[in-house]
Amino acid sequence: MRTVYVAEYPAVQHRHDDGDIVTVRLRLRGGVHRAVCSGCDTEFVYRKPTPSNVAHVKSPLLPGVKGNFDDGEGH
Numbered sequence: 762m763r764t765v766y767v768a769e770y771p772a773v774q775h776r777h778d779d780g781d782i783v784t785v786r787l788r789l790r791g792g793v794h795r796a797v798c799s800g801c802d803t804e805f806v807y808r809k810p811t812p813s814n815v816a817h818v819k820s821p822l823l824p825g826v827k828g829n830f831d832d833g834e835g836h
């Protein structure tokens with residue numbers, strides 16, 4: 762049996778070779794939500810989508826504007 766990790770919950774839809782769309786419901790087992798489809802011999806294991814590993818920094822195109830304003834003098 763092969764294992765497929767999915768981010769769908771609580772049910773997983775997948776297509777069989779014969780074109781059938783099959784829905785299996787995840788069940789909590791061993792602390793993990795999983796579903797077994799005997800039709801295609803596949804175990805679906807739910808895995809939460811993980812947050813991006815990419816660091817999110819402020820856009821360098823818009824640095825803090827400082828000291829460019831009219832200081833009010835000379836009017």
Ligand SMILES: [Zn+2]
Binds near residue numbers: 775783801802803
């Ligand atoms: Zn299946």
